[in-house]
Amino acid sequence: xxIIWLVxxxxxxxxxxxxxxFKFEPNYDESLIPDYTLPDVLDDxxxxxxxxxxxxxxxxxxxxxxFGVLPASFQDVTATAEPLSADKSILGGKGRxxxxxxxxxxxxxxxxxxxxxxxxxxxxxxxxLGYNFSGNHTVFPDPDIVLTESWMRRxxxxxxxxxxxxxxxxxxxxxxxxxxGFVLATLYYxxxxxxxxxxxxxxxxxxxxxxxxxxxxSIATWAWALSRLLDVIESDVTEIDSDKVAVxxxxxxxxxxxxxxxxxxxxALTISNNSGCGGAALSRRAIGETVWKITTAFPHWFCDNFDxxxxxxxxxxxDNHTLLALIAPRPLYIASAEEDRWADPKGEFLSCVxxxxxxxxxxTEGMPASEMPGLNxxxxxRIGYHIRTGKHNVTDYDWxxxxxxxxxxxx
Ligand code: GCU
Numbered sequence: 363x364x365i366i367w368l369v370x371x372x373x374x375x376x377x378x379x380x381x382x383x384f385k386f387e388p389n390y391d392e393s394l395i396p397d398y399t400l401p402d403v404l405d406d407x408x409x410x411x412x413x414x415x416x417x418x419x420x421x422x423x424x425x426x427x428x429f430g431v432l433p434a435s436f437q438d439v440t441a442t443a444e445p446l447s448a449d450k451s452i453l454g455g456k457g458r459x460x461x462x463x464x465x466x467x468x469x470x471x472x473x474x475x476x477x478x479x480x481x482x483x484x485x486x487x488x489x490x491l492g493y494n495f496s497g498n499h500t501v502f503p504d505p506d507i508v509l510t511e512s513w514m515r516r517x518x519x520x521x522x523x524x525x526x527x528x529x530x531x532x533x534x535x536x537x538x539x540x541x542x543g544f545v546l547a548t549l550y551y552x553x554x555x556x557x558x559x560x561x562x563x564x565x566x567x568x569x570x571x572x573x574x575x576x577x578x579x580s581i582a583t584w585a586w587a588l589s590r591l592l593d594v595i596e597s598d599v600t601e602i603d604s605d606k607v608a609v610x611x612x613x614x615x616x617x618x619x620x621x622x623x624x625x626x627x628x629x630a631l632t633i634s635n636n637s638g639c640g641g642a643a644l645s646r647r648a649i650g651e652t653v654w655k656i657t658t659a660f661p662h663w664f665c666d667n668f669d670x671x672x673x674x675x676x677x678x679x680x681d682n683h684t685l686l687a688l689i690a691p692r693p694l695y696i697a698s699a700e701e702d703r704w705a706d707p708k709g710e711f712l713s714c715v716x717x718x719x720x721x722x723x724x725x726t727e728g729m730p731a732s733e734m735p736g737l738n739x740x741x742x743x744r745i746g747y748h749i750r751t752g753k754h755n756v757t758d759y760d761w762x763x764x765x766x767x768x769x770x771x772x773x
Contacts, residue, residue: 386654388649388650388652389649389650390649390650392708395648396676398647398676400644400646400681401679403683403684403687403716403717403719403720404416404720404723407723410724413720413723417688420680420684420687420688424621424624425582426576426665426667427576427667427668427671427678427679427680428664428667428668428680429578429581429621430573430576430582430664430667432577432578435570435571436586440590440593441466441471441593442464442594443463443465443594443597443598444462444463445460445463446462446472447459447508450506452502452504453537455479456478456479456541457476457478457540458479459474459476459477459504460474460477461475461498461507462594466590467566467570468566468568468569469553469554469569471553472549472553473547473591474501474507474546475599475602476502476536476539476540476545476547478544481543481601481602483600486600486602486604487543487545487603487606488544488603488608488768488772489544489545489602489606490539490607490608490633491547491548491588491591491595491607491610492546492615493548493550493584493588493615493618494530494534494549494550495550495551496515496522496530497510497550498510498548498549499522499526499527499528500530501530501531501546501548502528503527503528503531504527505527509523510553512552512553513564515552515556515557515558532758533755534548534761535758535761538761538765539761547591551615554566554584555580555587557580557614559660559661560662562662565583566587567583575666576666578665579662579664579666581621581664582621584618585618585619586625588609588619588629589625589628592604592607592626592628592629604628605630606630606768607628608629608630608631608632608633608764608768609622609631609633610635612635612756613635613636614637614663616636616638617634617638617640617663619633619637620634620637620685620686620689624685624688625688627692629692630692630771631695631767631771632692632693633694633695633697633767634694634696634697635697636697636699636705636755636756638650638702638704638705638706638710639656640653640656641685641705642696642709642713643705643706643709643710643713644682644683644706644709645671645675645678645682647706647708647709649703649706649708650703650704650709651705651706653673653675654673655672657672658672681713682709684717686716686745687720690717690720690721690728691721691724691725693745693746693767693771694714694717694746695747696710696711696713696714696745696746696747697747697749697750697763698710698711698747698749698750699749699751699752699755700737700751700752701752702754704754708734711734711747714745715731715732717745718745727743728745729741729745731743735748735749737749737750742766742767748760
């Protein structure tokens with residue numbers, strides 16, 4: 363009898379699991395948040411001198427338990443760049459568009475640079491470096507922007523289409539960047555690693571191999587490639603001041619920008635827009651998207667070790683405030699949106715509050731707010747934060763803040 367029961371249960375378990383997923387109802391009620399204690403980001407550290415060793419510990423923990431650390435196959439891989447097109451004047455001479463082909467681990471990445479006319483080798487400009495979701499051609503409506511040949515998500519045939527030129531332009535505020543003397547360097551993230559659960563058969567993994575349970579999954583791979591692009595900027599783009607490169611990302615790419623900024627201290631400033639679970643939001647609050655939900659829906663983003671914390675966030679030896687603290691004392695901007703409850707705006711804000719302890723230990727101010735600011739009332743300390751009205755998105759309002767924040771810290 364017992365055996366029959368066990369066999370039936372085993373046969374039904376995939377169905378039960380599926381129905382659990384089907385039934386997932388995010389909690390948005392603050393009163394239902396489980397009691398939790400956050401790991402103390404400073405732990406036993408009491409002086410700035412002791413922070414680097416603690417930082418290394420957190421970096422390894424978050425690496426091995428969440429994003430995955432870089433396997434040996436990634437270690438000495440370098441990127442090379444070739445011009446893809448001659449510079450082209452854009453926006454009535456406010457700037458110029460340059461395209462480079464970057465070769466990385468057998469992949470060709472198209473890097474688009476939007477340079478302000480003021481940027482020269484003698485007077486190099488600060489830059490924002492960030493991935494786009496749908497190809498460089500969607501960022502700016504120029505007919506000469508090369509269409510990526512990489513697999514394109516949300517397209518039935520998996521191909522980039524010229525019909526989408528400029529379709530995401532509202533997310534990039536390029537004219538505002540150029541007017542303020544900033545470069546935008548952007549590329550399609552799928553050029554590095556297609557965003558699908560393909561068992562790591564494509565993108566750079568085709569050459570570098572599949573990750574082990576504690577090794578770089580997709581987010582860590584995208585973050586690593588941002589560092590290789592910074593190498594290219596340092597060596598090949600003399601019009602960019604490589605000491606003033608801000609790494610930027612939205613949503614899953616905002617999780618990526620955080621890991622890039624945490625892992626590579628050459629990034630002078632980090633911006634994470636609406637990054638939510640696995641990004642800026644505290645995991646233990648389990649508001650909106652949870653660790654179980656994200657590791658089930660997007661298993662390729664995180665290393666396999668992270669799965670053990672699904673519905674078990676209290677067992678995480680860190681929480682996401684420690685991820686933000688890795689960026690200290692460099693400037694960091696976290697942004698939320700009022701209607702983006704899935705990303706838990708309050709959890710994103712609280713991470714900044716807790717990361718502030720490290721900024722203060724290191725002699726900087728961190729975030730100058732301990733209460734959640736009002737809507738559209740940004741605070742710009744060493745940590746910047748705002749919650750704007752509206753949905754999960756990147757808007758001109760967001761860029762207005764990022765540009766002001768970068769100007770404040772780069773000057
Ligand atoms: C999904 C996912 C989020 C992610 C977002 C995005 O909503 O659940 O974690 O941030 O996609 O990248 O757009």
